[in-house]
Amino acid sequence: MPDWTAIVADRKIKEAMDAGEFENLEGKGQPLNLDENPFETAGQRVINRILKQAGALPEWAMLAQEIHRELDALPVSRERGLRAVRLAKNEVSRERAAERLRQAHRERVGTINSLILKYNYSVPAAAQRPFKSLKLAAEMESLESDIAGAVGTG
Secondary structure, X not given: OOOHHHHHHHHHHHHHHHOOOOOOOOOOOOOOOOOOOXXXXXXXXXXXXXXXXXXXXXXXXXXXXXXXXXXXXXXXXXXXXXXXXXXXXXXXXXXXXXXXHHHHHHXXXXXXXXXXXXXXXXXXXXXXXXXXXXXXXHXXXXXXXXXHHHHHHO
């Protein structure tokens, strides 16, 4: 069942449009000014203007940049660790290198997932492009496969 207030509002808007009341509004045909948020307080407006002039980004935007950096660094650090496994002189040093790689990879995935969680909770709804967390089990399984391949080629 439709809301009666929405029906009345729609009718009033249609009547005003038919009467031409929206024809000569100030700013008609001009782009909207999105520089100011009508919902922020005067104090927030001053702070945001100062931050903008200083070139500072909101926390969620800095988090997005950091997530991208970490995601870009993940395969680089993984390959560096695999190279250490391949170049190890003996079985003991190879296993130590593999264990260091596992630990570093696990920590980096955890860091990325923490950043993603913080980002997804802090980004405003209007700017929301949520990141998906990495699946630790799948990441570690893939890493184990790569380590086995590195050991086989070493």
